Amino acid sequence: xxxxxxxxxxxxxxxxxxxxxxxxxxxxxxxxxxxxxxxxxxxxxxxxxxxxxxxxxxxxxxxxxxxxxxxxxxxxxxxxxxxxxxxxxxxxxxxxxxxxxxxxxxxxxxxxxxxxxxxxxxxxxxxxxxxxxxxxxxxxxxxxxxxxxxxxxxxxxxxxxxxxxxxxxxxxxxxxxxxxxxxxxxxxxxxxxxxxxxxxxxxxxxxxxxxxxxxxxxxxxxxxxxxxxxxxxxxxxxxxxxxxxxxxxxxxxxxxxxxxxxxxxxxxxxxxxxxxxxxxxxxxxxxxxxxxxxxxxxxxxxxxxxxxxxxxxxxxxxxxxxxxxxxxxxxxxxxxxxxxxxxxxxxxxxxxxxxxxxxxxxxxxxxxxxxxxxxxxxxxxxxxxxxxxxxxxxxxxxxxxxxxxxxxxxxxxxxxxx
Amino acid sequence: xxxxxxxxxxxxxxxxxxxxxxxxxxxxxxxxxxxxxxxxxxxxxxxxxxxxxxxxxxxxxxxxxxxxxxxxxxxxxxxxxxxxxxxxxxxxxxxxxxxxxxxxxxxxxxxxxxxxxxxxxxxxxxxxxxxxxxxxxxxxxxxxxxxxxxxxxxxxxxxxxxxxxxxxxxxxxxxxxxxxxxxxxxxxxxxxxxxxxxxxxxxxxxxxxxxxxxxxxxxxxxxxxxxxxxxxxxxxxxxxxxxxxxxxxxxxxxxxxxxxxxxxxxxxxxxxxxxxxxxxxxxxxxxxxxxxxxxxxxxxxxxxxxxxxxxxxxxxxxxxxxxxxxxxxxxxxxxxxxxxxxxxxxxxxxxxxxxxxxxxxxxxxxxxxxxxxxxxxxxxxxxxxxxxxxxxxxxxxxxxxxxxxxxxxxxxxxxxxxxxxxxxxxxxxxxxxxxxxxxxxxxxxxxxxxxxxxxxxxxxxxxxxxxxxxxxxxxxxxxxxxxxxxxxxxxxxxxxxxxxxxxxxxxxxxx
Numbered sequence: 001x002x003x004x005x006x007x008x009x010x011x012x013x014x015x016x017x018x019x020x021x022x023x024x025x026x027x028x029x030x031x032x033x034x035x036x037x038x039x040x041x042x043x044x045x046x047x048x049x050x051x052x053x054x055x056x057x058x059x060x061x062x063x064x065x066x067x068x069x070x071x072x073x074x075x076x077x078x079x080x081x082x083x084x085x086x087x088x089x090x091x092x093x094x095x096x097x098x099x100x101x102x103x104x105x106x107x108x109x110x111x112x113x114x115x116x117x118x119x120x121x122x123x124x125x126x127x128x129x130x131x132x133x134x135x136x137x138x139x140x141x142x143x144x145x146x147x148x149x150x151x152x153x154x155x156x157x158x159x160x161x162x163x164x165x166x167x168x169x170x171x172x173x174x175x176x177x178x179x180x181x182x183x184x185x186x187x188x189x190x191x192x193x194x195x196x197x198x199x200x201x202x203x204x205x206x207x208x209x210x211x212x213x214x215x216x217x218x219x220x221x222x223x224x225x226x227x228x229x230x231x232x233x234x235x236x237x238x239x240x241x242x243x244x245x246x247x248x249x250x251x252x253x254x255x256x257x258x259x260x261x262x263x264x265x266x267x268x269x270x271x272x273x274x275x276x277x278x279x280x281x282x283x284x285x286x287x288x289x290x291x292x293x294x295x296x297x298x299x300x301x302x303x304x305x306x307x308x309x310x311x312x313x314x315x316x317x318x319x320x321x322x323x324x325x326x327x328x329x330x331x332x333x334x335x336x337x338x339x340x341x342x343x344x345x346x347x348x349x350x351x352x353x354x355x356x357x358x359x360x361x362x363x364x365x366x367x368x369x370x371x372x373x374x375x376x377x378x379x380x381x382x383x384x385x386x387x388x389x390x391x392x393x394x395x396x397x398x399x400x401x402x403x404x405x406x407x408x409x410x411x412x413x414x415x416x417x418x
Numbered sequence: 419x420x421x422x423x424x425x426x427x428x429x430x431x432x433x434x435x436x437x438x439x440x441x442x443x444x445x446x447x448x449x450x451x452x453x454x455x456x457x458x459x460x461x462x463x464x465x466x467x468x469x470x471x472x473x474x475x476x477x478x479x480x481x482x483x484x485x486x487x488x489x490x491x492x493x494x495x496x497x498x499x500x501x502x503x504x505x506x507x508x509x510x511x512x513x514x515x516x517x518x519x520x521x522x523x524x525x526x527x528x529x530x531x532x533x534x535x536x537x538x539x540x541x542x543x544x545x546x547x548x549x550x551x552x553x554x555x556x557x558x559x560x561x562x563x564x565x566x567x568x569x570x571x572x573x574x575x576x577x578x579x580x581x582x583x584x585x586x587x588x589x590x591x592x593x594x595x596x597x598x599x600x601x602x603x604x605x606x607x608x609x610x611x612x613x614x615x616x617x618x619x620x621x622x623x624x625x626x627x628x629x630x631x632x633x634x635x636x637x638x639x640x641x642x643x644x645x646x647x648x649x650x651x652x653x654x655x656x657x658x659x660x661x662x663x664x665x666x667x668x669x670x671x672x673x674x675x676x677x678x679x680x681x682x683x684x685x686x687x688x689x690x691x692x693x694x695x696x697x698x699x700x701x702x703x704x705x706x707x708x709x710x711x712x713x714x715x716x717x718x719x720x721x722x723x724x725x726x727x728x729x730x731x732x733x734x735x736x737x738x739x740x741x742x743x744x745x746x747x748x749x750x751x752x753x754x755x756x757x758x759x760x761x762x763x764x765x766x767x768x769x770x771x772x773x774x775x776x777x778x779x780x781x782x783x784x785x786x787x788x789x790x791x792x793x794x795x796x797x798x799x800x801x802x803x804x805x806x807x808x809x810x811x812x813x814x815x816x817x818x819x820x821x822x823x824x825x826x827x828x829x830x831x832x833x834x835x836x837x838x839x840x841x842x843x844x845x846x847x848x849x850x851x852x853x854x855x856x857x858x859x860x861x862x863x864x865x866x867x868x869x870x871x872x873x874x875x876x877x878x879x880x881x882x883x884x885x886x887x888x889x890x891x892x893x894x895x896x897x898x899x900x901x902x903x904x905x906x907x908x909x910x911x912x913x914x915x916x917x918x919x920x921x922x923x924x925x926x927x928x929x
Contacts, residue, residue: 086928088928105929110927111924111925111926111927114924116925134929136928144925144927146645147925169739169740170736171736172738172739173738174739177738177739177742183642183648184642184648185643185644185646185648186644186645205733205735207648207650207730208640208641208730372792373792374604377750391926
């Protein structure tokens, strides 16, 4: 029986705090050590190996050393781009490592007569056939799925793995409800395994024609929310998939690099002085020695400023008590006296939408189309257009014209610019 | 009157029964719209019955017919027959038009006035309203005029629509035409519970072919097409009140459900299916609940102790955000089709109940927060509406979310589009809240009577007209139209010709 490791969302370089950075690298190293011990036949990383396409070089260097160790043991590492390490010009760290032969990008294909024809990459040892679709920024990989020639892929025989870095609507956890996602029906049917990335929480499910779709989740943390989830008990790790002609078993391997303490404090009905005193007193009683502490302060102060609840004060107090690091979440903290617009969200898009909705009222305009929900939606649509990147084969002039045309359409000003 | 082509003349009658003598050689049809011009105004009249008239006594006519039939006088004829024998049309005045001012006529047109057929110019007051929903073209008898009929979507959707008709009269064609016309309008979210999977266009033309379908249309099915969504609802999204008025439970069973919900919250179904015993619920009641949930949801415990779902529409692990995704889409003014063709009646209505509850209660809270004005109207298309709005159903199972929406929805901008063959089963108290009826052909007298009794305009004389409506012909009776408008609904495939999706722009692939 063969086995491969399915790892995702390592986000190397996401954490700049030295303590967190070393934990992030420790998680990555630990995962690869388990792969070596378990003698996996290959490793598949389904996106966001790095937090940026040109990541923090110190962190990247450490990660590369570890990958070299794995490679030297004869274990190939296959990857796809994630939404963070994607590069439209194929000039990311992923491409550099691919060129150096340390890792192998498995996504290959071309658009023929409007259809995206993907090629399979065959693992020499296990003969597993891998293909997939990398992520692009803000879910734009959806365009690829729309034109994907599924039929040809479905006809291929053998042990087939489809790798992708997109949330699947049917599998989204509730806290990611607003995340951009693709329906499962976009995937080619009948593959033996669907290796997902992008959802930072382990989940696995089957649907008719898609018997095994799995996301290992993040190895450590790419966003502050990940720390909070970990502290609340969400396990971090990766999957080892055992297979012959079909998947025989999928096992989750936990990668634990530290203990967490989660502390939530509600300030409601207290003024800032009372809340600060009470909070610091309660924090003082926590056992934080050698632990990563997440403090969430929320609610509405009856008086005083939210800045009176100082994140740096909380942090230094807990570091003094021996915490490895402290992450303070004050997004849910408001004050009756100093109402400021603060939003919480699970991803950039949600936060952006909420901010637009909250702030639209402050913009004084006479046109009804620019007010309220309509105005917020228009702004959001316009931003989506303006974010589009220049295509590889597109001249700057064509790019400018395309964006202008789309923006004019979104604004409904075709008549004006005719 | 210049070049007026006279088709008849008023010869008698009273307010709702004006008698017209038909001009020889002109054919007046049931449902024809005729016009009397009077002091710069127009009075539009509609034909609802036809009869023979003759100046020759009946016995004489019978004798002449006998002579001709028995070969005694094949050459026999009436002297100036066009003067002696004719057709009498019974008509009613439906509108008085002065410029763009349209009113219900309060006086009779002048005695002996000549009449002509209505022209497109006469109907220029039928303008396109804001938020237009297309229904078809004005019809005069069987003649179709080139005058489009639109309804104001915000008005008619919030005040509910009923579409009564027997099978094969074009109900779903009408709804497809309406939805196509509003698919690019963000002012309405529409949820279609589609038990026949006929709206999306899985096997032919459908709403999927709309140029804006990619942005504005979502399709959920247990057998999704590429790029469409799997209909899968997490068991934890289902709350006890979603079953209210949909599934029959005894008092003891309701009590047990409440206890499970209070104990396990959103995991109440899982615990019933797993057979977790709790205080106050008899093992026998638990067994019955397990059986009922199995019947409705298809959920059961397999030999390995895992919860399984026969129709794979309900799940313990997936579909956590389905309800929210659908409600979000509706709130964003999108149209959502849920293919329930492979589900049981109860499962279909339950899924509708889950989504409808989510949107209704959201909108209730928007109203209390003062945000409702910014939200689009949401309408829910429900086929075979008496399943949830029928008097006997409401009497035996109690109120459900659909009947709540029918009674209270307009306050919260949530409406129903109820499609039914048997409108007579829906109580008058509910029908009274449904202010627009798009009446298609119906050969069942009881059903016609129910339609007429609940119409926004006086249709008491239109029984025959309704009975004679052909496929695609309809009458719109609405409190938002000045009179009951006869329309010809286009065939969906014809209607969308030329406006379908264009090919996509070229995509450059980066692997």
